[in-house]
Amino acid sequence: MTTSSAPQTTVDEVLAELATLADPKILAVNERHGDDHAVNLTKLRAVAKALKTRHELAGDLWATGDTAARLVAILISRPKAYTAAELDAMLRDARVPKVRDWLVNYIVKKNPHVEELRTRWFADPDPVVAAAGWALTSDRVAKTPDGLDLPHLLDLIEQQMKDAPDRLQWAMNECLATIGIHHPDLRPRAITIGETLRVLEDYPTPPHCTSPYAPIWITEMVRRRTRT
16 A cells, blocks of 8 residues: 555555665665665655655654654654654654754754754754754854854854864854855854865865855855845
């Protein structure tokens, strides 16, 4: 039975459908990025679309611990239905980058407790949790910066980013670039910090993509914004 024809699809049926979509080549690519699911994301999204919003089923799928099932769970959840405690536990239990990223972007950012979680996670001793706090901070820097101490954020980045673990370093670098892109008064300092720390300077960037090296990232995005 497929999800498209079963409005009351069970956890076992979703897992079985995901298993039929598993592709060893997809798994090999994902494993290079620390992920462990083998389903093409377009096909995975189609599974979720057929299920529509099923918050209770989402909880059951999350509980399986299976990465592909958790990605489907995120897509069929009601983001506003989660408590702060539930989301905190889910983030700490999320084992792989894709699940953490989707959880933050598709659920936490749409949840009424987002600011509470941002401040809780920002200084967490677990660098993976702290990375989520920095990601949410970048979102605020771009959209609702009032109340944020942006110079202090730059101080923290200048002091800590160079030696931060990979996931946290990436999130701090994104915040650095976001400050430089959206806040012209702080742009020179953001670029200088990037040039001094040289974080991600040599990151391999495909053709026609923008480098994550902050000075290049900032300059290119500002150029695009001024052209529109």
